[in-house]
Amino acid sequence: MTDLRIVIAGAGGRMGRTLIRAIAESEGLKLVGALEYSGSAHLGEDAGLMAGAGPNGVTVESDVAPSLNGTDVVIDFSTPAATVRLAGRLAEAGIAHVIGTTGLSNEDNAAIADAALRTVIVKSGNMSLGVNLLAALTRRVAATLGDDFDIEIVEMHHNRKVDAPSGTALLLGEAAAAGRNRKLDDCSERGRDGITGPRVKGNIGFASLRGGSVVGEHMVIFAGTSERIELVHKAEDRALFANGALVAARWTKCGETKREPGLYSMADVLGLADF
Ligand SMILES: NC(=O)C1=CN([C@@H]2O[C@H](COP(=O)(O)OP(=O)(O)OC[C@H]3O[C@@H](n4cnc5c(N)ncnc54)[C@H](OP(=O)(O)O)[C@@H]3O)[C@@H](O)[C@H]2O)C=CC1
Numbered sequence: 206m207t208d209l210r211i212v213i214a215g216a217g218g219r220m221g222r223t224l225i226r227a228i229a230e231s232e233g234l235k236l237v238g239a240l241e242y243s244g245s246a247h248l249g250e251d252a253g254l255m256a257g258a259g260p261n262g263v264t265v266e267s268d269v270a271p272s273l274n275g276t277d278v279v280i281d282f283s284t285p286a287a288t289v290r291l292a293g294r295l296a297e298a299g300i301a302h303v304i305g306t307t308g309l310s311n312e313d314n315a316a317i318a319d320a321a322l323r324t325v326i327v328k329s330g331n332m333s334l335g336v337n338l339l340a341a342l343t344r345r346v347a348a349t350l351g352d353d354f355d356i357e358i359v360e361m362h363h364n365r366k367v368d369a370p371s372g373t374a375l376l377l378g379e380a381a382a383a384g385r386n387r388k389l390d391d392c393s394e395r396g397r398d399g400i401t402g403p404r405v406k407g408n409i410g411f412a413s414l415r416g417g418s419v420v421g422e423h424m425v426i427f428a429g430t431s432e433r434i435e436l437v438h439k440a441e442d443r444a445l446f447a448n449g450a451l452v453a454a455r456w457t458k459c460g461e462t463k464r465e466p467g468l469y470s471m472a473d474v475l476g477l478a479d480f
Pocket residue numbers: 214215216217218219220221240241242243245246282283284287304305306307308329330331332333368372446
């Protein structure tokens with residue numbers, strides 16, 4: 206079997222560097238490109254050296270064009286604007302796209318869904334098995350308990366994170382809403398401040414904490430009368446997300462064959478869709 210040929214977008218970032226190290230330690234995977242934005246200080250550097258994995262002969266570049274030939278999959282943990290642009294280019298070229306970028310707007314998600322008509326895209330606000338299992342549990346608990354239990358989602362991340370609520374919190378919120386046969390957009394409650402009035406029954410609340418070096422912590426609270434259920438996930442190392450992204454990258458192919466175009470989730474990759 207030939208090596209899976211991977212390009213990393215957002216290569217100089219926290220996740221990009223973690224991914225480059227994870228690829229260097231994995232069997233059957235080959236880094237063939239590393240992308241950064243056009244003003245990045247990393248352009249021209251050896252991607253392996255930049256990531257602390259030892260030199261690998263791959264130069265950090267800003268243009269995806271030279272990477273399009275012979276690449277199987279691009280793993281992308283960058284910014285919403287960069288991800289949407291890349292999705293269009295990869296769809297044209299028929300290259301698979303694994304998207305971990307969060308902070309995507311409804312318009313961004315629509316553009317990605319359009320690109321997925323032409324190539325395989327795996328997109329998830331969290332690539333870990335634990336969080337995707339938590340989402341499946343959240344959906345079930347929400348379906349079982351009904352509206353008498355108030356659902357609140359609390360997340361905490363490091364002080365460099367730029368988007369809120371986290372992609373994971375939204376993934377968990379969508380799972381909770383689906384358990385109640387609703388759309389999250391119709392029942393999401395964010396950023397309470399001042400005289401907010403009593404809580405609206407059936408809404409799903411979000412609270413975001415930022416500080417220090419926290420990798421990522423999420424709690425789904427089901428608050429009833431005189432009792433409370435809490436489902437918690439704590440990520441301790443970014444390698445967790447990188448390894449999940451590599452599982453997704455391998456999944457974009459069935460043996461030597463490309464998977465059918467479509468927008469897939471980590472629940473699809475991990476076989477949790479019917480959990
Ligand atoms: N789904 C999941 O499991 C996870 C998702 N994430 C998400 O992934 C994203 C990245 O996270 P993280 O690595 O911590 O953030 P960083 O800010 O460390 O990394 C983002 C990188 O993307 C670069 N970038 C900006 N524009 C472009 C472009 N046009 N082309 C290529 N690269 C570009 C940035 O460059 P510069 O800094 O120079 O601007 C930076 O190096 C975030 O949205 C985060 O929420 C994070 C962890 C897990």
